[in-house]
Amino acid sequence: MLITCPYCGPRDVSEFTYQGDGNRQRPAPASQNLDAWNEYVYERLNPAGDHNEVWQHSGGCRSHLRVVRNTLTHEISSVAFARGHVAHRSPAKRGTKT
């Protein structure tokens, strides 16, 4: 699998570290809402199809990237720097919780 890093260009997946579900929303730091924290820390989407993921180009420029990857075909439809991109959750793409 190749991921096209917006800085470094296409690189082998072995240069990247998977950093989890990109749909998660961190509650405000001082929030005492345990349910919200619980959802953020433990719950992950696991859709069969396009999935918002976070990858770090740990063996390259070390940027974190927001990657939309199809979990069925491994096809990557978009890659963008995570920095400056507000985490967004697209309700249409919500899959099954696991």
Add this chain to the structure above:
Amino acid sequence: MSPRRATSGGRIDRLRTIHFTFDGAPCTGHAGDTLASALLASGVTLFGRSFKYHRPRGVLTAGIDEPNALVTVLRGDVREPNIPATTVEIYDGLVAESQNRFPSLAWDISAINQLAGKLISAGFYYKTFMGPAIGPLKGTRFWMLCERFIRRAAGLGRAGRAADPSRYERMNAFCDVLIVGSGPAGLMAAASAADNGARVILAELDARLGGSANWSGEIIDGMPAAEWAAGLAEGLKAHNNIRVLPRTTVWGFYDGNTLAALERVTDHKERLGKGEPRHRHWVIRAKKVVLATGALERPMVFPGNDRPGVMLAGAARRYANEFGVLAGGKVALFTNNDTAYHAATALQKAGASVAAIFDVRANVSDAMRNLASDAGAEVHAGHAVVGTEGSRALAGVKVQRFDSTNGALSGESRTVEADCLLMSGGWSPAIHLASQAGGKAQWDAELQAFLAPQAAGNWIGAGAFNGSFSTAEAIAEGHAAGLAATGSKAAANDDLPVADAVAGDPAPASVFEIRANGKSFVDFQHDVTAEDVRLAHREGFVSVEHLKRYTTLGMATDQGKTSNIPGLAIMAEALGKPIPEVGTTRFRPPFAPVSVGSLAAERYGDIRAERLTPMHDWHLEHGATMYAAGLWHRPMVYGDPGETIEQSYVREAKTTRETAGIVDVSTLGKIAVQGPDAAELLDRVYTNMFSTLAIGKARYGLMLREDGIALDDGTTWRLGQNDFLMTTTTANAGKVMQHLEYFLDLIWPELKVTLTSVTDQWAGAAIGGPQARAILANCVKETPVDNTALPFMGIVHGRIAGVPVMICRLSFSGEMAFEVYCGADYGTRVWQALMDAGKPFGLVPYGLEALGTMRIEKGHVTGAELDGRTTARDLHLDWMLSKKKPFIGSAMMDRNGLATPDRLQLVGLVSLDSRALSGGAHVVEELDEQNPHGSIGHVTAACYSPALGKYIALALVKGGKARHGSRAFVSDPLRKRFGPVEIVSHHFYDAEGSRMHG
């Protein structure tokens, strides 16, 4: 000249004789021969014994699809078993052995298995050896009894025990177009892609480029096809944008058009060049791939089809045309298609006598009849071979009238004398790579073959791969593919080479098996017969996947290259369904066996990566026993002659506490945290405050994970308003860096902070003990180091031996201690200066063992306690949890489960039987050596404490704090260590810290 070598023809060099041995006997061949062609030329027909029945086997094919003629190749003490003789290039001094025979190939004792055939039919292992052990001769227990004998009798070559000294390498490559296969289609594709200026890689699994051109015997552009191909291949070398890789098998087609290939760099060489790898594992990222992988011929399934002397017709044609070798002197052919007729011509031209062609089809075209008559062969249309005669070599074939519309045999059988039977059951395009790339293979009813799925990967097919079996089609499709892969189009008036060949009908009759009495083999390598397939059906296996596993059809090292389609056809007939409804299995990598060495490549042995500290050589020169801590190499102890490890570390720790010791701490993770928001970031990631830290001061910090579990600890030094130096534990350096980067990139992108790994920038030495300050005072210039200038957690800048140093007073050992940092390239110089300054005081260097001992005595935690399950409270670090601010983990750390009093908590243990404790042992309330149970925790670290004169340990024990002063036991059944301990506070030594505060 040897009995089966034609006097002329072929691509071998008759002037160069190569000497090798097979089963110890000296043999010869010519340069350009494979082991199979050389042995065939010498008249060898028997190549091996079969897997299960130990039937004598000859050579079936001429290439990578060979199921029978597997040999072991020896180089020095290294044995490589199960190599098809058809793929071994001979060289002077080659040593090869046949396999699976005892005591010899010609007389094999296990051949008696043939008589017991009924007992070892499909599912034999499952039926006999699986299930509960009822009675003495059934089930898994019986298997355990029989395994040694069966393993010896069945199976393949023996692996050697000698270590493989070969070198293996990985190679990364990028190209616009990768072309797999160098037959006419591949060569044409390579030429047109390279002409278009693309970066091209052409991979060919054989040594010689040209593929079918080497053995078709056809004429291209007025010259023999082989010459035409050689000329084209030579022309490709003139392009500097093409890399040609002979002896390279492309075996995997992965996502993103990443392909894996194995190049056999030196397997064909007598002597290796200096530094040459044996195999090279290529990882090729190609924008486009042209698959010109050709097709594989299928055998016919009939009784006795495995007798030595029975060979695929295309293989015999190849031996004759490419190697000048006759598969037999008196040849018969058996076919369901036209291609066998070309084989008849080739053999006749090479000097064999062709007795007859038996064709299952009632009608044979005039063109084919003409070919047959040119070859002097009688054509028997509507006939089938129903048996073979001879023992270790073919003597004759039994034939009968055959009706291809219903498979019925009729009339009397008669025997035709022949020492060689060439069969052809049609051709299957080699679609393996396309299948790996994704998609379902499509059945072509006319060609009676599966064609590649519609492109899922970014590839283009050409030639026989597409089911386009003629050379003219291969040339046109290869040309078009090469252009298409580089973004242009073939035109109708493109000047293409002209192939001159007698056109045949590419479609075979749909006859795969002749049903008559006797064993008819489908999978030659795994000894699976047609009857085995039907038995599997009768026993209820309907899915092709189940069929495969139950009979092991197609699961041998050849992965069913010759057997898949015949097996499927027989299953389909048994099920009464058409072949496409029964389906085919999807091909998986690798296309052909891959050496494990090539995959391990540079990750193996002495070229594995390791990390060395700046003072590494000093440690070695001063007697250190090194210890691998992750990738780092660190001194374990600096042993004096005659000391045990324990004696060494006890001496080192004792001296440190009495006078002074020094330890290399360069491995500690160090992260430069810089920027106007650096302090803010630290406040958010540490449980305690850092924004309040004064410049020139250090503070101990604890980090939690989001879920409230402890992540790492360490000191962070404030070097400037916007400039911090964070230290982490050695093991967690990478993890902490990634943790911080994640938050900075995803959660707090507004913070202006730069994170840089500076672990390697600084050499670090921790010097501690009652004399440590005096030693520093002895060598540090440009700054005082007294209590006022350098209080606990203070930082000063000065010079040692002329080198700028940064000194922080902090303690891991519990003694008055200082960490001295300098630029890594000065590390040894500063270290040596400290040693010199400490000499009058009795300063000793100490290693990881003494470091561990002193930290256990002090009850400091490290990775063993920060195990991903413990909280700050469990480790008695709750005093570090700030209530003034949120931090990572603050929201989750107070959840019920993390705050209950019966959690595993850090305690100290003292051995009450004066014996050593060891990490990993359980702690129990009641000792039961026979039935160990009731664990209340475990030991995380243990040592002999010179300060206490006792064996002590740190442990995580349920409700640990409440158990202080109580007795328990260690229970370690694996190491047979049981005994009483007292549970105490983890602060064994100087709990008030009076020593380090001085």
Add this chain to the structure above:
Amino acid sequence: MAERLSPLEPVLRQGSYGQFENGVGIILSETAPGSIVQLAAWPGQEKAIIAAIKKATGLALPDGAGGGVASSTKAAFGFAPAKFMVVDEAEGVAEALAKAVAPEGGTVTDLSHGRTAIRISGPKAEWVLAKFFAIDFSLVAFPVGAGRSTMHHDIFAQIQRSAADQYDVYVFRSFARSFWHTLRRGCEEVGYEVR
């Protein structure tokens, strides 16, 4: 100033090695620059940092991902978004850069001791580097002057193509000897000279 000790010093032995009888494919050397400095720009401050590099070193860094410039004594290249590496034969460039970069522009981090610079040059340089790094070393994909961040298993590396047949590889100091050993192994088949 005291003399610096490179991690390669005890293992770097000049001479010709491997299969060099038919010519040397590779020349290996340690460039041992006096200064290796990392600069990072805050968002929108890249141009200010590039200007600061110009002011302190005279190197005109081209804009764009991985862009770089190299002379016989100094070099600079981008290796990550808004991050640059400046390398100079002379010591003390970190201090000069620190003066040239305002806190509101970005940060300067001295890595002069933390990275080891190995120069790989010769007609087989691309071939040998391709054994270790899964990046495209061809001139079309990796122009002269450009920088790349990549890795060989655990060994993180920043690579600048300092000439058509010449690459400077910056590895973490602690890995330098291990990487040197691995590199020499990879060079053997093409013949190499250590300078």
